[in-house]
Amino acid sequence: MKGNEKQVLKIVAELREADSVAIARKVGVSSEYVTEICKGLVNDGYLVESSNGKYRLTPGGLKTISPVKTIGPIPVLKGGG
Numbered sequence: 001m002k003g004n005e006k007q008v009l010k011i012v013a014e015l016r017e018a019d020s021v022a023i024a025r026k027v028g029v030s031s032e033y034v035t036e037i038c039k040g041l042v043n044d045g046y047l048v049e050s051s052n053g054k055y056r057l058t059p060g061g062l063k064t065i066s067p068v069k070t071i072g073p074i075p076v077l078k079g080g081g
Helices: 003-015 020-027 031-043 059-065
Strands: 047-049 055-057
Touching (some): 003 031, 003 055, 003 059, 020 031, 031 047, 031 055, 055 059
Antiparallel strands (some): 047 055
């Protein structure tokens, strides 16, 4: 996933639902470019587009931008040398 795609997902998560104009303002690019990014993210299953043209995260999109959570101790690998 490219940086711009991840940035768009984070903005949609922040706004909960957003159209391409609102996302473009936050990213600092054209709304046309954001629309192309969002179409790709919809095709990949990270966003859904509502009938009013706004985008929302899917569970897969939310998982993509969520920090990794670990359970239990994390083993430390020791290098040789």
